[in-house]
Amino acid sequence: MAGTSEESINTRTAGHREPSRPSTGQQVFLAELAAGLRAGQVADDEETLTVYSVDQGPLLERHLPLAVVWAESVEDVQHIVRSCAAHQVPIVARGAGTGVSGGAHATQGCIVLGLERMNRILDLNPDDETAVVEPGVINADLNTAAAEHGLMYAPDPASYKMSTIGGNVATNAGGLRCAKYGVTRDSVLALDVVMADGSLMHTGHQTFKGVAGYDLTALLVGSEGTLGIVVGVTVRLKYLPREIHTIAAFYQDFRSAAAGVLAVGKARVQPAIMELLDNGTLVQLDELNGGDLQKRGKSLLLIQTDGFGAAAEADVVRQVLADRGATVTTEASEEAEMLVELRRNSRGVEVDDEFRVGEDIAVPRSRLVDFVAELEAMAARFQVRLKVVAHAGDGNLHPTFWMDRVDPATDADALQRLNAALDESIRVGLEMGGTITGEHGVGQYKLRWLGLEQPEPVRELQRRIKELFDPQGILNPGKAI
Numbered sequence: 199m200a201g202t203s204e205e206s207i208n209t210r211t212a213g214h215r216e217p218s219r220p221s222t223g224q225q226v227f228l229a230e231l232a233a234g235l236r237a238g239q240v241a242d243d244e245e246t247l248t249v250y251s252v253d254q255g256p257l258l259e260r261h262l263p264l265a266v267v268w269a270e271s272v273e274d275v276q277h278i279v280r281s282c283a284a285h286q287v288p289i290v291a292r293g294a295g296t297g298v299s300g301g302a303h304a305t306q307g308c309i310v311l312g313l314e315r316m317n318r319i320l321d322l323n324p325d326d327e328t329a330v331v332e333p334g335v336i337n338a339d340l341n342t343a344a345a346e347h348g349l350m351y352a353p354d355p356a357s358y359k360m361s362t363i364g365g366n367v368a369t370n371a372g373g374l375r376c377a378k379y380g381v382t383r384d385s386v387l388a389l390d391v392v393m394a395d396g397s398l399m400h401t402g403h404q405t406f407k408g409v410a411g412y413d414l415t416a417l418l419v420g421s422e423g424t425l426g427i428v429v430g431v432t433v434r435l436k437y438l439p440r441e442i443h444t445i446a447a448f449y450q451d452f453r454s455a456a457a458g459v460l461a462v463g464k465a466r467v468q469p470a471i472m473e474l475l476d477n478g479t480l481v482q483l484d485e486l487n488g489g490d491l492q493k494r495g496k497s498l499l500l501i502q503t504d505g506f507g508a509a510a511e512a513d514v515v516r517q518v519l520a521d522r523g524a525t526v527t528t529e530a531s532e533e534a535e536m537l538v539e540l541r542r543n544s545r546g547v548e549v550d551d552e553f554r555v556g557e558d559i560a561v562p563r564s565r566l567v568d569f570v571a572e573l574e575a576m577a578a579r580f581q582v583r584l585k586v587v588a589h590a591g592d593g594n595l596h597p598t599f600w601m602d603r604v605d606p607a608t609d610a611d612a613l614q615r616l617n618a619a620l621d622e623s624i625r626v627g628l629e630m631g632g633t634i635t636g637e638h639g640v641g642q643y644k645l646r647w648l649g650l651e652q653p654e655p656v657r658e659l660q661r662r663i664k665e666l667f668d669p670q671g672i673l674n675p676g677k678a679i
Contacts, residue, residue, distance in 0.1 A: 218262075220242075220264060223285070224264055224285075224287075224307075226285075227264075227281065227282075227285040227287060228240070228242070228264065228265055230281055230284075230285075231265070231267065231277075231278065231281045231282075231309075234274075234277040234281070235267070235274060235277070235278075236270075238268075239267060239268045239269075239270065239274070240265050240266070240267050240268075241265065241266045242264065242265045242266075244262075246266050247262045247263055247265075247266065248262065250263065250266045250292065250295070250304070250310045250312065251263060251303065251304040251310070252295075252300075252302075252303050252304070253292070253295045253296065253297040253298070253300065253301065253302040253303060254295065254296055254297060254298045255297055255298045255299045255300035255301065255302075255303065255641055255642070255643055256299075256300060256555075256643045257300065257303065258300070258642065258643070260304075261303070261304045261305055261306050261307075261308070262304060263290070263304040263308050263309050263310045264287065264307060264308065264309050265309050265310075266309070266310045266312055267309050267310070267311055267312065268312040268313075268314070268315050269311060269312070269313055269315065269316060269429075270315045270316060271316070272390070272392070272398065272429045272430070275311070275313075275316075275392045275427055275429050276392055276396045276397075276398065277396075278309075278311060279392050279393075279394065279395075279396045279427060280395070280396035282309065282672055283394060283395055283396060283670060283672060286670055286672060287307065287308065287309060287672065288305050288306075288307060288308035288309075288671075288672050288673075288674070288675050289308060289309060289311050289423075289427070289672055289673055289674065290302060290303070290304055290305060290308050290309070290310050290311065290423070290674050291311045291313060291364075291368070291423040291427050291428075291673075291674065292310050292311065292312055292313065292314075292365075293313055293314060293333065293334065293361065293362035293364045293365030293368070294314060294336070294357075294360050294361050294362050294365060296357040296360050296361045296365065297365060297368075297369060297638070297639065297641065298638050298641075299369075299635070299638045299639045299640060299641025299642065299643050299644055300641040300642035300643045300677075301368065301369065301422045301423070301639050301640075301641035301642065301674070301677055301678070302365075302423075303641075303642050305674075305675055305676055308675075311427065313332075313333045313334045313362070313364050313427075313429075314334040314362065315334060316332035316333055316334040316364075316429065317332055317334035317335050317336070317339075317362075318331070318332050318335070319331050319332075319335055319339075319340065319343055320332065320430070322343055322344065322347065322435075324347040324348070324349060326404065327349060327434060327435045327436070327437070328387065328404060328432060328433065328434060328435060329343075329344065329351070329432070329433050329435055330430060330431070330432050330433075331363050331430070331431050331433065332364075332429065332430060332431075333362060333363060333364025333365075333367070333428050333429060333430070333431065334362050334363075334364060335362060335363045335364075336358075336359070336360065336361070336362060336363075337351065337353070337354065337355065337357075337358040337359075337361055337362070337363060337366060338358050338359045340363060340433075341354075341358075344435050345438060348437060348438050349435040349436065349437055349438060350435065350436055350437075350438050351385065351433055351435055351436075352375055352379035352380070352384075352385055352436050353366060353371055353372065353373050353375070353376065353379070353380075353381060353382045353384075353385055354373035354374055354375050354542075355371040355372060355373040355637070356373070356374075356542055356543075358373065358542075363431050363433070364428050364431065366382045367382055367386060367389070367418075367419050367420075367428050367431055368420070368421070368422050368423050368428070368639070369382075369420060369422060369637070369638060369639035370382045370383050370419050370420030370637070370639070371637055372589060372592075372594065372636065372637035373589075373637075374471045374473060374538070374541070374542065374589065375470050375471055376589060376591070376592060376594075376637075377468075377469055377470060377471060377472045377589065377590075377591025377592055378468055378469065378470040378471075378504075378591070379436065379470065381637065382419060382420075383416055383419040383420065385433050385434050386402070386415060386419050386431060386432070386433055386434075387402050387403060387404060387405070387406070387415070387432045387433065387434055388400065388401060388402030388403055388404060388415060388431075388432035389401050389402055389415050389418055389419075389428055389430065389431060389432070390428070390429050390430030390431075391418060391425075391426035391427065391428055391429065392426060392427040392429055393426050393667065394426070394667060394668040394669065394670065394672060394673055398429075399426070401414040401415045401418065402414075402415035402432065404432060406434060417663075420639065421678060422639050422640070422641065422674060422677050422678040423673060423674040423677070424664055424667075424668065424673050424674045424675075424677055424678045424679065425663070425664065425667040425668065425673065426667060426673065427673070439470075439504035439505040439508065440505065440506060440508075441504065441505065441506065441508040441509060442470075442502060442503070442504045442508060442535075443502065443503050443504075443508045443509055443511070443512035444471075444500070444501070444502045444512075444527075444534035444535045444537075444538055445500070445501045445502070445503075445512055445515050445516055445519070445526060445527060445534055446498060446499075446500055446526070446527040446533065446534040446537050447498070447499045447500075447501070447516075447519040447520075447524035447525065447526045447527070448491075448494045448495025448497070448498055448524060448525040448526075449495050449496065449497045449498070449499065449523065449524055449525075450495055450496050450497075450523070451496055451497065452474075452476045452477065452496065452497040452570055452574070452586070453567050453570055453571055454497070454522065454523060454524075455474055455497040455498070455499045455524075456474060456566045456567045456570045456590065457522065457567050458499050458518075458519050458522055458524060459472055459474065459499065459563065459566060459590040459591070460563060460564070460566070460567075461518050461519070461522055462501065462515055462518055462519070463563070465514050465515070465518045467503070467511045467514050467515055467518075468511075469501045469502055469503050469511070469515070469591060470502050470503060470504045471500065471501065471502035471538065471591070472499070472500070472501050472589070472590045472591035473499070473500040473501075473538070473541050473587065473588065473589065473590060474497070474498075474499055474500075474586070474587065474588040474590040474595075475497060475498045475499075475500070475541065475586075475587050475588075476496075476497050476584070476585060476586040476587070477492060477496040477497060478583065478584060478585035478586070479498075479585050479586065479587050480492045480495075480496075480497070480498060482585065483540050487540060491537075494525065495525060498537070499519065499524070499590070500534065500537055500538055500541060501515050501519075502538060503515065541587070553600055553601050553602070553603055553612070553613075553616070554598055554599065554600035554601075554616070555598070555599050555600075555616050555617060555619070555620040556585075556596060556597060556598030556599065556600075556620070557596070557597065557620065557623065557624065557634070557635070557638075557644070558594060558595070558596050558635055558636045558637055558638045559594075559595055559597065559623060559624065559627040559632055559633070559634065559635075559636065560592065560593050560594040560595070560627075560632050560633050560635075560636030560637075561593045561595070561627050561630045561631065561632035562593055562630065562631050562632065563590075563592070563593045565593075565630040565631065565632070566588075566590065566593055566595075568630065569595065569626065569627060569630055569632070570586070570595075572623075572626045573586060573595075573597050573623060576599075576619045576622050576623060576626075577599060577619065579619075580599070580615045580616070580618055580619040580622075581615060582599045582600065582601050582615055582616055582619050583599070583600050583601055584597065584598070584599060584600075585597070585598045585600065586598070589636070589637075592636070593632070593636075594636035594637060595636075597623055599616050599619040599620055599623075600616070601615075601616065624647050624650065625650070628650055628651055633651060634647045634648065634650070634651050639678065640677070640678050640679070641677055641678070642676060642677050645676075645677075648679070657679065660679045661679060664679060
């Protein structure tokens with residue numbers, strides 16, 4: 199098992215490094231790289247290198263890239279990759295930098311390939327219910343464009359207003375609506391990918407069904423930029439629902455709210471959204487928004503039904519939850535819909551990063567109540583605080599262990615206790631049949647736990663696949679596998 203050293207604490211400010219002067223060989227590489235691009239596409243000033251050296255994930259050790267290079271076309275990406283391959287320079291592809299597992303952290307001697315300027319919607323076909331987009335398109339912008347045709351792009355991670363489709367593809371991102379509509383992989387039909395030698399490959403199809411050959415599209419979705427650079431994405435759209443009904447159910451304890459999730463499923467209702475918030479989250483939301491949620495209950499279950507029949511489904515949900523002790527909002531509650539938006543914006547904790555740790559463990563829904571009970575026991579045992587939000591519809595929890603800022607001189611083991619609680623939560627989640635990451639990806643940070651979930655033969659096969667796609671090992675090295 200991974201140790202509980204202080205290095206695993208989330209400290210994005212740790213390890214600041216001054217940019218080193220490029221070697222002669224690196225200077226030759228950078229000159230060749232810039233020669234094939236326009237002015238303003240390559241930067242190597244300290245401020246830019248520092249900003250682009252990390253995403254939102256925990257930082258174990260900071261490395262400044264040789265340069266940040268912005269691609270504006272497929273041809274740019276091909277030129278950049280070919281130049282890097284010729285000089286064996288690692289490439290870390292980056293969208294908006296909203297990832298939380300360190301998947302876009304710079305590695306030693308790399309360039310960061312910024313894809314945010316490739317932000318065009320190339321095609322939107324309402325009849326086929328598809329769109330073709332460049333990787334830098336913002337999730338929310340795609341939805342805005344689709345809505346003009348009565349359509350939507352279903353995956354909606356909490357960062358949907360900032361994150362890119364390319365980044366969503368890299369991590370196989372989920373979101374609030376994944377209870378009904380699935381994760382990113384369920385909405386991706388085809389990909390255009392620049393391979394490690396600079397060649398361009400198209401995978402998949404424009405049809406909703408297609409089983410010809412191996413499903414390389416599915417393999418590339420979630421590969422975190424380690425197998426190729428995604429430069430085009432064909433996605434499936436869904437029709438916007440005619441009706442949406444939102445229910446907020448307050449409980450006096452978190453375990454009862456978790457049990458409510460299972461009760462709704464047994465009632466044969468499939469909500470679009472099922473979100474679970476514990477008391478710590480309600481306290482935080484009250485502090486940030488001036489509300490009184492914590493006075494109404496110790497936990498909150500948010501459920502949204504949509505489509506024809508949504509009203510009838512909502513009535514069933516209200517009855518089921520009320521029968522199990524919940525205080526349920528009234529019909530067509532505007533407050534409930536407001537709470538969904540608050541949940542979307544509840545990402546993060548307003549405490550110092552170095553005094554919190556958290557993950558996105560997923561467990562079978564049948565073990566949801568048991569896992570919540572274990573988390574509460576861990577927090578008490580290690581004398582730390584606990585905050586949990588969960589995509590309860592698919593058993594994906596985001597537990598955060600934290601504490602108030604402490605003086606290491608008076609509480610020397612504080613950071614070790616946080617990491618011990620985190621490691622214990624991973625171990626227990628796996629014992630219950632879960633996974634170390636439901637939607638955020640392995641990135642750099644979770645590699646220390648990957649061996650606990652995947653046996654060595656599986657990991658070796660993945661390394662062989664990586665070598666086949668990327669013989670030189672230049673695509674996002676040290677990530678994902």
